[in-house]
Amino acid sequence: MRNVIVIGIGATPINEHWQLSLRELAGEAGLAAMHDAGLSTVESIYVGNMMSGSANHQQHLGSYIGDWLGLKFNEAVRIEAACSSSAAAFRSALIAVASGQVDSAMAIGVEKMTDSPGSEITAELATAADADWEGDHGVSFVALNALVMQRYMHEYGWKHEHFANFSINAHQNALHNPLARFHSALTFEKYENASMVADPIQLFDASPMGDGAAAILIAAEDAVLTTSKDRIRVLGSAAATDSIAVHGRKDPLWLSAAEKSAKQAYAQAGVTPQDIDLFEYHDAFTIMASLSLEASGFAERGQAPRLALDGAILPGGRIPVATRGGLKARGHPVGATGMYQIFEVIQQLRREAGQNQIENANIGMAQNIGGSGSNIITHIFGRA
Amino acid sequence: MRNVIVIGIGATPINEHWQLSLRELAGEAGLAAMHDAGLSTVESIYVGNMMSGSANHQQHLGSYIGDWLGLKFNEAVRIEAACSSSAAAFRSALIAVASGQVDSAMAIGVEKMTDSPGSEITAELATAADADWEGDHGVSFVALNALVMQRYMHEYGWKHEHFANFSINAHQNALHNPLARFHSALTFEKYENASMVADPIQLFDASPMGDGAAAILIAAEDAVLTTSKDRIRVLGSAAATDSIAVHGRKDPLWLSAAEKSAKQAYAQAGVTPQDIDLFEYHDAFTIMASLSLEASGFAERGQAPRLALDGAILPGGRIPVATRGGLKARGHPVGATGMYQIFEVIQQLRREAGQNQIENANIGMAQNIGGSGSNIITHIFGRA
Numbered sequence: 161m162r163n164v165i166v167i168g169i170g171a172t173p174i175n176e177h178w179q180l181s182l183r184e185l186a187g188e189a190g191l192a193a194m195h196d197a198g199l200s201t202v203e204s205i206y207v208g209n210m211m212s213g214s215a216n217h218q219q220h221l222g223s224y225i226g227d228w229l230g231l232k233f234n235e236a237v238r239i240e241a242a243c244s245s246s247a248a249a250f251r252s253a254l255i256a257v258a259s260g261q262v263d264s265a266m267a268i269g270v271e272k273m274t275d276s277p278g279s280e281i282t283a284e285l286a287t288a289a290d291a292d293w294e295g296d297h298g299v300s301f302v303a304l305n306a307l308v309m310q311r312y313m314h315e316y317g318w319k320h321e322h323f324a325n326f327s328i329n330a331h332q333n334a335l336h337n338p339l340a341r342f343h344s345a346l347t348f349e350k351y352e353n354a355s356m357v358a359d360p361i362q363l364f365d366a367s368p369m370g371d372g373a374a375a376i377l378i379a380a381e382d383a384v385l386t387t388s389k390d391r392i393r394v395l396g397s398a399a400a401t402d403s404i405a406v407h408g409r410k411d412p413l414w415l416s417a418a419e420k421s422a423k424q425a426y427a428q429a430g431v432t433p434q435d436i437d438l439f440e441y442h443d444a445f446t447i448m449a450s451l452s453l454e455a456s457g458f459a460e461r462g463q464a465p466r467l468a469l470d471g472a473i474l475p476g477g478r479i480p481v482a483t484r485g486g487l488k489a490r491g492h493p494v495g496a497t498g499m500y501q502i503f504e505v506i507q508q509l510r511r512e513a514g515q516n517q518i519e520n521a522n523i524g525m526a527q528n529i530g531g532s533g534s535n536i537i538t539h540i541f542g543r544a
Numbered sequence: 545m546r547n548v549i550v551i552g553i554g555a556t557p558i559n560e561h562w563q564l565s566l567r568e569l570a571g572e573a574g575l576a577a578m579h580d581a582g583l584s585t586v587e588s589i590y591v592g593n594m595m596s597g598s599a600n601h602q603q604h605l606g607s608y609i610g611d612w613l614g615l616k617f618n619e620a621v622r623i624e625a626a627c628s629s630s631a632a633a634f635r636s637a638l639i640a641v642a643s644g645q646v647d648s649a650m651a652i653g654v655e656k657m658t659d660s661p662g663s664e665i666t667a668e669l670a671t672a673a674d675a676d677w678e679g680d681h682g683v684s685f686v687a688l689n690a691l692v693m694q695r696y697m698h699e700y701g702w703k704h705e706h707f708a709n710f711s712i713n714a715h716q717n718a719l720h721n722p723l724a725r726f727h728s729a730l731t732f733e734k735y736e737n738a739s740m741v742a743d744p745i746q747l748f749d750a751s752p753m754g755d756g757a758a759a760i761l762i763a764a765e766d767a768v769l770t771t772s773k774d775r776i777r778v779l780g781s782a783a784a785t786d787s788i789a790v791h792g793r794k795d796p797l798w799l800s801a802a803e804k805s806a807k808q809a810y811a812q813a814g815v816t817p818q819d820i821d822l823f824e825y826h827d828a829f830t831i832m833a834s835l836s837l838e839a840s841g842f843a844e845r846g847q848a849p850r851l852a853l854d855g856a857i858l859p860g861g862r863i864p865v866a867t868r869g870g871l872k873a874r875g876h877p878v879g880a881t882g883m884y885q886i887f888e889v890i891q892q893l894r895r896e897a898g899q900n901q902i903e904n905a906n907i908g909m910a911q912n913i914g915g916s917g918s919n920i921i922t923h924i925f926g927r928a
Contacts, residue, residue: 218675223918242604259643291602534607
């Protein structure tokens with residue numbers, strides 16, 4: 161397999177983009193990545209998206225987006241793995257380039273959620289869970305996460321307030337991210353007094369939906385002669401699955417697919433968790449932030465809230481997370497989220513993260529979680 | 545890239561499977577392929593499916609199907625490229641194995657369409673077209689094909705009756721295919737007197753929807769010590785795209801993506817159209833059958849109906865097509881169709897096609913078309 165480097169990145173702000181079509185959103189992100197790379201064409205595209213068929217009455221996004229870009233491709237497909245669609249799409253692009261199928265490929269994550277009523281989107285999101293054994297009983301995604309969080313608090317003795325810093329850190333970091341959904345600081349009081357969504361999940365434990373698109377253009381390192389940007393290499397890429405229904409897992413408080421994919425990615429990159437300078441994790445809910453940190457080797461089982469309490473997750477801390485706001489405050493356009501995570505890791509490693517820049521960021525990790533932990537994909541990047 | 549061989553195949557009948565869930569359909573096909581290969585596990589799965597999110601309220605099919613099979617995977621994603629979803633999924637599996645990411649992978653195509661009213665499915669199918677410029681104007685897929693067929697007949701002087709043998713041959717071949725949707729012979733009179741759908745497309749120019757699943761299990765040739773079945777090698781695999789909207793093409797009567805992908809596949813396999821012993825083409829409509837034959841090099845521009853008229857497409861002819869019934873009579877469960885095509889090519893090359901067996905079938909081709917020609921994927925297989 162050939163070494164692969166990131167040569168272009170692009171993204172739109174995450175917002176309610178009622179004035180832009182799905183194609184325009186994806187096209188703008190793709191075009192920005194091509195401009196960033198100084199390229200006017202690309203061989204193949206892989207689109208990460210979850211719900212365009214129902215929310216936007218448009219499937220077949222490969223050639224659809226190609227039209228907007230004025231391009232034809234070797235390959236142009238959509239990859240769907242619920243909330244992990246974008247990391248899966250990036251991995252498809254990566255394998256195509258690393259294997260020599262093509263010399264360059266672009267992965268575009270896009271989701272347009274705010275044209276539909278919230279209730280419809282809640283039902284759409286539930287299609288990421290087990291329709292027969294979860295969805296059909298009316299269990300929404302926030303309810304599934306609430307069940308897990310309830311058990312986690314019971315098992316390890318944490319209270320709701322102990323999760324506050326995950327969200328406060330995210331909102332703080334988003335303040336200086338022009339693409340973020342929210343630009344408002346969160347206080348402990350606001351966090352604790354927020355309305356209840358599904359006990360114990362309150363409003364500020366949950367990430368917001370939104371419309372947005374991000375694109376990453378990659379190429380075989382040996383095929384790229386010059387780039388004006390710092391070369392960022394893909395050091396590790398691994399995916400793993402678990403049972404789709406939470407009740408199907410031996411231990412619902414342990415993300416075994418996160419552990420498996422993270423360990424494989426560490427091995428490929430030749431690093432340990434201690435070498436990771438920043439971690440764009442999948443904080444769809446504060447409980448997911450905790451479980452991801454533990455399964456990825458940053459905290460002992462049941463101890464992730466301690467990283468939030470002692471400041472380890474802050475920009476200057478031992479393992480900075482959600483450095484541009486995370487799902488919580490940058491926003492969570494589900495099928496596009498994984499691409500924003502990679503976009504942000506690349507920004508950090510290129511030292512282009514502005515006021516959010518993590519000092520001496522040399523190795524960064526992104527982890528994208530599909531469903532309530534059934535598809536988990538981990539990527540590690542490093543300065544070449 | 546490593547040589548890849550097909551080691552297992554499985555499929556369900558195409559029918560109205562109201563008693564089976566999407567998961568059961570896909571699981572049964574996958575399990576049959578694993579039994580066929582003599583394997584009890586597989587490393588990764590790639591699911592080809594178009595409309596499960598809306599038609600079945602279930603996305604995230606990788607881990608969903610994995611649960612039924614009792615398996616966890618390295619990778620389990622859904623690939624969507626409208627009607628070409630399954631060939632795209634097979635290609636993803638192929639690249640994963642050929643590149644050495646994994647030693648074995650399974651591609652499963654599944655679609656469950658008959659739980660929803662026909663009008664809803666017609667709207668679903670239209671999401672494969674350009675929502676902004678085709679779908680929103682109420683142009684259905686049959687209407688798009690009717691426009692193309694009308695122009696084709698005008699341009700080259702063919703009448704509706706000249707397309708009859710495409711459908712008659714398909715129905716004849718399906719008679720002996722136990723998995724086929726239809727087991728009824730079609731006469732010329734019945735073809736010509738059928739009800740009009742969208743002028744000039746009458747009922748028997750169009751393929752039927754249905755529920756079904758097919759699975760193909762592949763492995764790196766150097767990783768497979770013994771198989772009880774004939775070894776069938778993947779000789780060529782190529783994809784290409786064109787503009788999603790028909791009006792965006794310079795020549796709406798020429799499938800440039802079919803030409804491009806077929807030429808690449810021929811070059812990879814080191815063969816010419818004359819070497820192809822059978823062709824599972826994408827006869828969603830008789831006009832698509834014609835355009836596919838021409839762009840793939842089996843007929844001159846505008847002359848494909850001649851192949852139907854002179855018997856070249858029959859089992860004993862120069863280029864047998866739809867040897868188990870094709871989309872027209874085996875059925876067209878859209879996101880699964882491409883996998884049925886490959887399943888049938890493998891059956892032929894293994895000499896397991898029963899009364900439909902093409903004599904001395906050594907090299908077979910399958911071509912899967914997404915939308916009205918915007919994503920086209922060609923595969924060539926040969927006896928090892």
